[in-house]
Amino acid sequence: MPSKKALVRRPGPRLADGLVTHIERASVDVDLAVEQWEAYVGTLRAHGWETVEVDPADDCPDAVFVEDTVVMYKNVALIARPGAGSRRGETSGVEEAVAGLGCSVHWIWKPATLEGGDVLKVGDTLYVGRGGRTNAAGVQQLRAAFEPLGARVVAVPVSTVLHLKSAVTALPDGTVVGHPRVVDHPSLFPRFLAVPEESGGHVVLLGGGALLMAASAPKTAELLAGLGHEPVLVDISEFEKLEGCVTCLSVRVRELYA
Numbered sequence: 337m338p339s340k341k342a343l344v345r346r347p348g349p350r351l352a353d354g355l356v357t358h359i360e361r362a363s364v365d366v367d368l369a370v371e372q373w374e375a376y377v378g379t380l381r382a383h384g385w386e387t388v389e390v391d392p393a394d395d396c397p398d399a400v401f402v403e404d405t406v407v408m409y410k411n412v413a414l415i416a417r418p419g420a421g422s423r424r425g426e427t428s429g430v431e432e433a434v435a436g437l438g439c440s441v442h443w444i445w446k447p448a449t450l451e452g453g454d455v456l457k458v459g460d461t462l463y464v465g466r467g468g469r470t471n472a473a474g475v476q477q478l479r480a481a482f483e484p485l486g487a488r489v490v491a492v493p494v495s496t497v498l499h500l501k502s503a504v505t506a507l508p509d510g511t512v513v514g515h516p517r518v519v520d521h522p523s524l525f526p527r528f529l530a531v532p533e534e535s536g537g538h539v540v541l542l543g544g545g546a547l548l549m550a551a552s553a554p555k556t557a558e559l560l561a562g563l564g565h566e567p568v569l570v571d572i573s574e575f576e577k578l579e580g581c582v583t584c585l586s587v588r589v590r591e592l593y594a
C-alpha cells in the first residue's frame with residue numbers, strides 16, 4: 337500500500353568526528369548542522385512526508401546518515417552491515433524503527449558488508465555499488481533478499497566516491513544523473529544525463545515532480561528546472577564536509593503492507 341513516511345536521525349554530539357575518506361577533513365559546525373538538518377526535515381514534511389525519528393546512536397558520529405543502515409524494497413527492510421566498523425552500532429535503532437512501522441525485517445550477515453548509500457532503486461531495478469563499503473558477498477545477499485520479490489540487481493563498480501549514490505541518483509522518469517568525473521561506467525544505465533556539479537548527481541524524489549537537492553548544485557538545479565522538474569534546494573554544507581549528500585539523511589518508506 338502506498339505510504340509516505342521517511343526515517344531520519346538527528347545529528348549526534350560527536351558528528352564532527354564523522355568519517356572522511358575521499359576528501360580533506362574540514363571542521364564541522366555542529367550547531368549549524370542541527371539547523372540544516374531541521375530545515376531538511378522541514379522540507380520533507382512540507383512535501384507531505386511523515387518523518388519518523390530513529391532513536392539516537394550518540395556513540396556513532398555518522399548516525400545522522402541513516403540511509404546507509406537499511407535498504408527498503410516493497411515492505412521489506414534489509415538491515416545493512418556497514419563496511420565501516422565504526423558504523424555497525426547504528427543498525428539496532430533502525431531495526432526497531434522499521435519493525436515498528438510493520439516492515440518485514442531481514443539482515444545482511446557476516447562476511448558480507450553493504451551500506452544503503454550503495455543501493456539505487458529505479459523501479460524494480462536495484463543498482464548496487466561495489467566499492468569501499470559494499471563487498472561481493474553484500475551484492476550476493478542483496479540479490480538473495482530481493483530478486484525473489486521481483487527486483488533485478490545490477491552491480492556497478494564504484495572507485496572514486498564513497499557510495500554509488502555519491503555518484504548517481506535517478507530522476508522521476510528513471511534517467512540517471514551524475515557528474516562524469518565520478519561515474520565510472522555511465523553505459524551501465526539505460527538513460528544517463530551528465531550534470532555540471534558533483535552534488536548535482538544527488539536528488540531525493542519528493543513527489544509531484546519536486547526534487548530535493550543540495551544548494552551546492554545551482555547549475556544542475558537550473559538544468560533540471562529547464563527540463564520541467566522542480567528543484568527544492570537545501571543547504572547541507574556541514575554534512576557535505578563529511579561526504580554526506582541529500583540522499584543519505586533519510587530513508588523513504590513508500591510501500592508499507594496494510
Ligand SMILES: NC(=O)NCCC[C@H](N)C(=O)O
Nearest residue numbers: 354355401453578579580584
Ligand atoms: N549515503 C551516504 O552518502 N552516506 C554518507 C556517509 C558519510 C559518512 N561520513 C561515512 O563516511 O560513512
